[in-house]
Amino acid sequence: xxxxxxxxxxFVMLPFFIFAxxxxxxxxxxxxxxxxIKAVLDVVVKxxxxxxxxxxxxxxxxxxxxxxxxxxxxxxxxxxxxxxAGGDIxxxxxxxxxxxxxxxKEGAAVALDGFIAANPNLASVPKRLLDSYRSQDGKxxxxxxxxxxxxxxxxxxxxxxxxxxxxxTTYDELVNVMEAFTKRDPDGDGQANTYGYSATxxxxxxxxxxxxxxxxxxxxxxxxxxxxxxxxxxAQPEMKEALARWQKLYKAGIIDPEIFTNQTSDMREKxxxxxxxxxxxxxxxxxxxxxxxxxxxxxxxxxVKPFAPxxxxxxxxxxxxxxxxxxxxKNPKAVFDNWIGLMWDQGPGQELFVYGVEGIHHKKLGGNKxxxxxxxxxxxxxxxxxxxxxxxQINDGDIRSKQDAITDEATRIWQKNSEPxxxxxGGDVYNRYIGEIHNLRLEIFSKVTxxxxxxxxxxxxxxxxxxxxxxDQMIRELGGK
Amino acid sequence: MLERFxxxxxxxxxxxxxxxxxLFLAIMCFIVMLPMVKVLVDSFDEKAARTEFxxxxxxxSVEAYLRILSQPNLYxxxxxxxxxxxVGTILALVISGFMAYALTRRDLPxxxxxxxxxxxxxxxxxxxxxxxxxxxxxxxxxxxxxxxLAHAIETYYLILLRNFFDTIPRGIExxxxxxxxxxxxxxxxxxxxxxxxxxxxxxxxxxxxxxxxFFQFIIFIDTPEKMNLQVRLKELVxxxxxQSDMGGHDLPPESLKNAVIILNILPVLILxxxxxxxxxxxINLGAIKG
Numbered sequence: 137x138x139x140x141x142x143x144x145x146x147f148v149m150l151p152f153f154i155f156a157x158x159x160x161x162x163x164x165x166x167x168x169x170x171x172x173i174k175a176v177l178d179v180v181v182k183x184x185x186x187x188x189x190x191x192x193x194x195x196x197x198x199x200x201x202x203x204x205x206x207x208x209x210x211x212x213x214x215x216x217x218x219x220x221a222g223g224d225i226x227x228x229x230x231x232x233x234x235x236x237x238x239x240x241k242e243g244a245a246v247a248l249d250g251f252i253a254a255n256p257n258l259a260s261v262p263k264r265l266l267d268s269y270r271s272q273d274g275k276x277x278x279x280x281x282x283x284x285x286x287x288x289x290x291x292x293x294x295x296x297x298x299x300x301x302x303x304x305t306t307y308d309e310l311v312n313v314m315e316a317f318t319k320r321d322p323d324g325d326g327q328a329n330t331y332g333y334s335a336t337x338x339x340x341x342x343x344x345x346x347x348x349x350x351x352x353x354x355x356x357x358x359x360x361x362x363x364x365x366x367x368x369x370x371a372q373p374e375m376k377e378a379l380a381r382w383q384k385l386y387k388a389g390i391i392d393p394e395i396f397t398n399q400t401s402d403m404r405e406k407x408x409x410x411x412x413x414x415x416x417x418x419x420x421x422x423x424x425x426x427x428x429x430x431x432x433x434x435x436x437x438x439x440v441k442p443f444a445p446x447x448x449x450x451x452x453x454x455x456x457x458x459x460x461x462x463x464x465x466k467n468p469k470a471v472f473d474n475w476i477g478l479m480w481d482q483g484p485g486q487e488l489f490v491y492g493v494e495g496i497h498h499k500k501l502g503g504n505k506x507x508x509x510x511x512x513x514x515x516x517x518x519x520x521x522x523x524x525x526x527x528x529q530i531n532d533g534d535i536r537s538k539q540d541a542i543t544d545e546a547t548r549i550w551q552k553n554s555e556p557x558x559x560x561x562g563g564d565v566y567n568r569y570i571g572e573i574h575n576l577r578l579e580i581f582s583k584v585t586x587x588x589x590x591x592x593x594x595x596x597x598x599x600x601x602x603x604x605x606x607x608d609q610m611i612r613e614l615g616g617k
Numbered sequence: 618m619l620e621r622f623x624x625x626x627x628x629x630x631x632x633x634x635x636x637x638x639x640l641f642l643a644i645m646c647f648i649v650m651l652p653m654v655k656v657l658v659d660s661f662d663e664k665a666a667r668t669e670f671x672x673x674x675x676x677x678s679v680e681a682y683l684r685i686l687s688q689p690n691l692y693x694x695x696x697x698x699x700x701x702x703x704v705g706t707i708l709a710l711v712i713s714g715f716m717a718y719a720l721t722r723r724d725l726p727x728x729x730x731x732x733x734x735x736x737x738x739x740x741x742x743x744x745x746x747x748x749x750x751x752x753x754x755x756x757x758x759x760x761x762x763x764x765x766l767a768h769a770i771e772t773y774y775l776i777l778l779r780n781f782f783d784t785i786p787r788g789i790e791x792x793x794x795x796x797x798x799x800x801x802x803x804x805x806x807x808x809x810x811x812x813x814x815x816x817x818x819x820x821x822x823x824x825x826x827x828x829x830x831f832f833q834f835i836i837f838i839d840t841p842e843k844m845n846l847q848v849r850l851k852e853l854v855x856x857x858x859x860q861s862d863m864g865g866h867d868l869p870p871e872s873l874k875n876a877v878i879i880l881n882i883l884p885v886l887i888l889x890x891x892x893x894x895x896x897x898x899x900i901n902l903g904a905i906k907g
Contacts, residue, residue: 183841184690208844208852211835218836222749224758 170470172201176229178212181522184513193493198474227465233455237561240277245460247275251472257481260531272616278458282528286453288550292413293439295322306447314390317413334392334403334412343577347416352378353448361558366614370577379584379591386585408433420527421520423546442546451554492522506537563613569605660875681876694849702827705765709823717778739772763837774819781815817895850877
């Protein structure tokens with residue numbers, strides 16, 4: 137998948153090579169009225185939730201007609217790449233930071249530093265936040281949609297209470313809880329049909345670090361910055377300890393045996409249905425959904441509680457999706473000011489991007505409070521976000537919605553206990569071999585966890601085989617060499 | 618010729634061989650059918666799980682099917698699928714039929730060259746990006762015709778059909794020519810009626826091809842109302858908000874996913890037995906000429 141993406145990116149760049157007109161990145165073009173912005177967006181409010189009203193409100197605020205193309209979510213990046221490769225280049229598009237850095241490297245994205253400096257709405261954006269998106273040449277070619285976001289642990293508090301246990305604060309306590317959730321019939325149906333913990337380790341063909349921090353503790357399976365230097369997380373000593381923990385838990389039968397094939401939706405549904413008592417999942421609007429959907433599937437007595445990471449673990453703060461302004465855009469500054477500038481105006485623009493259209497997506501409660509309305513597509517479900525997640529705003533917006541206690545609690549736990557991830561943007565060798573490296577990590581993880589090899593053997597095999605993929609050069613490229 | 622089945626000494630070896638063959642084929646059939654059985658059983662099982670295999674559902678339920686079929690927003694995608702599959706198949710058969718017949722005519726100038734050029738497209742495919750550019754430049758983006766026309770001629774099926782036409786004795790056509798029939802008259806009055814098995818087989822291939830379209834809908838179609846059933850079902854069942862959209866979380870995702878698979882293949886499963894007689898004959902006849 138990753139390999140295909142990278143090959144596609146090469147073709148994506150062809151139109152830019154062929155039709156390149158050159159651009160002086162430091163020149164800030166004056167804002168001029170533009171009649172229309174063509175945007176390719178992924179997580180914006182859906183068509184069936186009255187996207188048209190959202191675009192109409194945007195036009196009312198800016199005078200600019202908005203042409204939104206929203207490809208289906210699970211094939212979004214492929215369609216975007218094919219569109220651009222086919223010469224169908226939007227003014228602004230949303231993408232993953234890894235892909236954005238490839239677009240930037242090939243000259244497909246405008247440098248935004250000048251526009252950011254000139255826009256008063258962005259004066260309060262923390263420098264540290266923007267620096268984490270900065271490319272190796274020191275420039276910013278893409279701007280985050282919001283703060284990154286992350287996951288926290290969710291636990292069935294009603295199960296804990298029934299079994300006389302408390303929320304685990306150490307790894308050993310966590311293992312005890314998992315064991316009790318698996319063996320002491322926490323749901324009281326008389327059947328051994330529950331597991332202590334479910335996770336996904338291999339979702340989307342890559343090694344996932346996000347959904348298993350309480351078992352991985354200080355280990356990470358991917359490349360990350362350790363003491364200021366890029367390292368291969370899977371080759372670090374702490375990974376060996378993590379593999380030993382997974383192996384032990386799997387052998388004891390107290391974790392979901394489907395961790396190798398679970399997608400995130402699978403582990404989430406298992407939690408909703410009371411087939412597992414602990415998962416790690418997203419905060420913000422997802423916290424509310426975790427509670428709502430567990431109630432729907434397991435009954436109103438199910439109590440979902442977010443919890444702080446056990447001692448030695450930290451949750452992760454990932455990089456957010458980003459906006460790129462295409463070098464084919466005639467007036468990039470106008471696009472920037474009327475999109476990114478408007479998003480963070482702490483006024484009607486920000487309200488539109490966070491809460492949508494009044495009367496359709498939210499209603500005012502008085503003061504600076506709003507409440508999301510039921511989804512126009514499905515009135516049984518209340519909306520919980522429109523585009524930017526309320527809790528992930530990069531400045532202090534004036535407005536706050538009436539949130540549920542769990543959303544607030546989960547997000548606060550995450551904010552207090554998370555560490556940021558860095559932009560993983562390598563060069564040619566990285567792009568060539570990253571898919572193989574992920575496959576190798578998944579293979580070794582499975583073999584060790586299932587007991588086919590010891591953690592020591594697994595580590596040795598990984599280090600030996602990863603050399604074939606020039607892992608040292610990949611690390612050098614991540615460090616900008 | 619019917620073999621005598623008996624355990625008398627002179628027939629014993631033969632009979633044992635038949636029993637062994639039957640057992641072996643039954644086991645092979647069972648192995649091949651296992652994944653299908655799992656999908657079918659899990660679609661009716663409220664306790665379905667990916668890592669568990671059962672020959673019968675633990676808790677029989679048709680809830681997953683009811684849940685999917687009660688989605689009104691699937692009606693339009695279903696109609697889109699029916700439209701592209703039926704119009705696409707008819708169009709493909711017409712175009713492929715004309716071309717395949719022309720290629721059987723010995724007096725077609727440059728026949729061999731045309732055939733070689735066609736063969737080249739089987740080996741070297743341009744890929745999705747050039748196709749996207751063609752579709753865009755023809756103004757077919759966001760049109761169902763982009764899907765229909767992109768597959769209106771599939772080289773492999775064209776060659777299969779040409780081989781089938783080649784099996785029709787030349788003498789019949791020559792007799793018709795002597796009687797004053799034009800080439801087009803021969804095609805409609807003689808070749809087509811004699812080619813029903815071949816057309817049925819190729820038609821079924823095209824139906825399956827159009828029915829299973831997924832990626833090209835994603836790439837060429839922008840408007841959600843124009844998406845086909847495959848895309849919508851994938852979105853409904855596998856995407857992040859799917860369970861909420863489907864009305865709740867009380868069904869295991871495995872049950873829903875498997876019901877989706879069954880509903881997806883159902884039209885072809887229904888169509889296949891109706892065409893099976895022609896299908897087998899068509900394939901066999903098309904395969905003997907090169």
